[in-house]
Amino acid sequence: MTVHSQGAATSAPQDAPPKSAGRPKAPTTAPGSSHPVPPRGGRKSLPSGWLPYLLIGPAILSLAVLLLYPLIKNVILSFQDINKVEFIQRKYPFAGFDNYTELLGDSTFWTVVVRSFAFTLANVALIMALGSLIGILLNRLGKWMRLVLSMALVMAWAMPIVASVQVFQWLFDEQFGVMNWVMRTVGFSGYDRHNWFETGLSTLTIVTILVVWGSIPFVALNMYAGLTTVGGELYEAARMDGANGWQTFWKIVFPNLKPFFLITTFLEVIWVFKAFTQVYAMKKGGPDRASEILPVFAYVEGQSQAHYGLAAAISVLTIVILVIVMSFYFRLILKQEEEQ
Amino acid sequence: MRPGSVVKNVGALLLALVFVFPVYWMFSSALKPADQMLTKDPVFVFTPTMDNFAKATGVTNFWTYVTNSVLVTVGAVVLALLVALAASFAIARMKFKGRKGLVLTVMMAQMAPWEVMVIAMYMIARDGEMLNSLPLLTAIYFVMILPFTIWTLRGFIAAVPVTLEEAAQIDGCTRGQAFRKVIFPLLAPGLMSTSLFGFITAWNEFAMVLILNKDKTAQTLPLWLTEFMTAFGNDWGATMAASSLFAVPVLLIFVFLQRKAVGGMTSGAVKG
Numbered sequence: 001m002t003v004h005s006q007g008a009a010t011s012a013p014q015d016a017p018p019k020s021a022g023r024p025k026a027p028t029t030a031p032g033s034s035h036p037v038p039p040r041g042g043r044k045s046l047p048s049g050w051l052p053y054l055l056i057g058p059a060i061l062s063l064a065v066l067l068l069y070p071l072i073k074n075v076i077l078s079f080q081d082i083n084k085v086e087f088i089q090r091k092y093p094f095a096g097f098d099n100y101t102e103l104l105g106d107s108t109f110w111t112v113v114v115r116s117f118a119f120t121l122a123n124v125a126l127i128m129a130l131g132s133l134i135g136i137l138l139n140r141l142g143k144w145m146r147l148v149l150s151m152a153l154v155m156a157w158a159m160p161i162v163a164s165v166q167v168f169q170w171l172f173d174e175q176f177g178v179m180n181w182v183m184r185t186v187g188f189s190g191y192d193r194h195n196w197f198e199t200g201l202s203t204l205t206i207v208t209i210l211v212v213w214g215s216i217p218f219v220a221l222n223m224y225a226g227l228t229t230v231g232g233e234l235y236e237a238a239r240m241d242g243a244n245g246w247q248t249f250w251k252i253v254f255p256n257l258k259p260f261f262l263i264t265t266f267l268e269v270i271w272v273f274k275a276f277t278q279v280y281a282m283k284k285g286g287p288d289r290a291s292e293i294l295p296v297f298a299y300v301e302g303q304s305q306a307h308y309g310l311a312a313a314i315s316v317l318t319i320v321i322l323v324i325v326m327s328f329y330f331r332l333i334l335k336q337e338e339e340q
Numbered sequence: 341m342r343p344g345s346v347v348k349n350v351g352a353l354l355l356a357l358v359f360v361f362p363v364y365w366m367f368s369s370a371l372k373p374a375d376q377m378l379t380k381d382p383v384f385v386f387t388p389t390m391d392n393f394a395k396a397t398g399v400t401n402f403w404t405y406v407t408n409s410v411l412v413t414v415g416a417v418v419l420a421l422l423v424a425l426a427a428s429f430a431i432a433r434m435k436f437k438g439r440k441g442l443v444l445t446v447m448m449a450q451m452a453p454w455e456v457m458v459i460a461m462y463m464i465a466r467d468g469e470m471l472n473s474l475p476l477l478t479a480i481y482f483v484m485i486l487p488f489t490i491w492t493l494r495g496f497i498a499a500v501p502v503t504l505e506e507a508a509q510i511d512g513c514t515r516g517q518a519f520r521k522v523i524f525p526l527l528a529p530g531l532m533s534t535s536l537f538g539f540i541t542a543w544n545e546f547a548m549v550l551i552l553n554k555d556k557t558a559q560t561l562p563l564w565l566t567e568f569m570t571a572f573g574n575d576w577g578a579t580m581a582a583s584s585l586f587a588v589p590v591l592l593i594f595v596f597l598q599r600k601a602v603g604g605m606t607s608g609a610v611k612g
Contacts, residue, residue: 140348142349
């Protein structure tokens with residue numbers, strides 16, 4: 001105890017100067033240092049109760065200003081009737097639930113909702129299934145072939161989205177695209193000047209190929225990295241017990257990598273559901289707005305049609321849908337959080 | 341070789357070709373002379389030319405696009421790392437009221453539908469006289485990548501044993517020094533992989549800059565890529581050259597960092 005208080009006494013003057021800059025006053029404040037023992041090292045730190053809040057403060061503040069505020073603004077907009085004229089005059093009259101009733105009674109809106117779900121489901125299922133399979137394949141390849149395949153995956157992964165959209169447009173070009181040439185070479189002569197972007201469905205199919213191609217590497221490479229953490233002896237044991245590949249996957253790989261599947265599926269659902277760039281940069285939601293998914297629908301209504309209030313309502317509904325779909329996921333992940 | 345392994349290796353090779361082909365086609369089209377570009381049957385052997393690159397980089401404002409992209413991307417990533425490092429340290433290492441709420445907030449923010457909010461963003465920017473503003477764009481990208489950065493770094497910090505930190509403190513380090521000297525160096529892979537993902541998100545961003553920055557002097561490279569596709573026709577050579585130039589930095593970073601980034605994802609974000 002005595003040793004401690006001595007230490008406190010010697011360290012106190014060192015601490016004092018930065019706080020009370022005036023030299024002459026230092027001696028008078030020094031006696032006041034018969035305070036509780038400061039922490040080891042003599043440095044006065046913030047009360048530990050504040051420190052975490054100080055550390056998270058900037059993050060919370062930026063999220064509030066740049067994310068929460070636009071979100072709230074978005075909700076307010078969705079209750080206003082803003083079209084071109086109101087927009088230019090900067091008058092934002094309230095319209096109650098008009099935008100929502102208009103949307104919910106509009107079959108176009110529901111078509112887009114169904115299309116968004118189908119698009120997300122198809123993409124995520126393909127990404128997860130193919131990505132996992134390729135991950136497993138990577139794990140079973142020899143060193144060199146593994147390097148070749150993972151390098152190829154990294155190339156596709158690293159392709160910036162806008163660039164890959166341009167490349168896929170070029171690959172599927174009506175007149176000079178390499179895909180039509182491939183189809184003709186394989187023997188389908190009907191693919192002379194075949195228009196791959198003729199319908200909304202065919203356009204979304206191309207977008208799906210693009211998204212799946214670009215997303216598989218993330219899943220496959222992480223799956224492989226995850227597999228390497230599962231001990232080889234587990235597979236060995238399973239094989240000894242006569243398990244086939246399917247059983248090995250469900251009994252050993254899946255339970256071990258459950259957090260991986262959980263979070264990856266979660267991320268992929270979010271990413272695909274919000275895939276604006278791929279769809280918009282491909283054909284701007286066309287032909288005839290038939291490849292619009294919710295984010296593109298909101299954008300086109302807002303920007304091209306100048307229905308700002310309506311567009312905001314679409315985006316609010318999109319967010320609500322996303323939150324409902326994701327809510328059970330939050331529960332799962334929070335539960336996992338508690339287990340740690 | 342057993343037949344099984346032949347199938348496996350041939351399959352892997354075919355897959356590798358499928359994944360690499362679009363990338364290869366982009367580069368090879370970019371180098372193709374104009375008269376061999378637009379042919380019904382694609383030409384695979386040709387004398388490479390730099391014409392397309394010259395055309396792509398010859399547009400007015402090219403260097404403005406480059407500067408804007410670099411400034412905005414680097415700015416957003418650095419900001420995100422600083423802010424996220426503090427927050428994730430608190431989440432991973434400290435007990436405080438509202439910690440769970442914060443974790444939930446970060447997760448929710450991770451799924452923020454930015455693309456959906458462009459209309460609201462536009463109205464806010466217009467009313468605040470901030471259209472065509474690079475600082476605003478940087479700030480938006482920073483917040484876009486912040487949740488992911490916090491989430492991933494939190495995992496990395498949690499993976500560093502607390503005992504290391506305590507040992508440093510017993511040896512006379514303050515908490516801050518213990519962080520700087522012990523934890524920070526161990527976080528290098530985590531910092532690399534998070535900045536990689538942040539970089540890619542910001543470098544790629546298309547929706548916000550498309551709507552907020554209509555003025556060409558305030559635009560970034562993703563919009564430059566679409567400049568050669570007009571209602572009057574598509575200049576595929578220039579588009580492919582632009583896309584190649586746009587992709588090269590990311591490809592290089594990825595090839596150098598992928599091992600760390602991939603391991604990082606699983607140890608950091610995925611396994612928590």
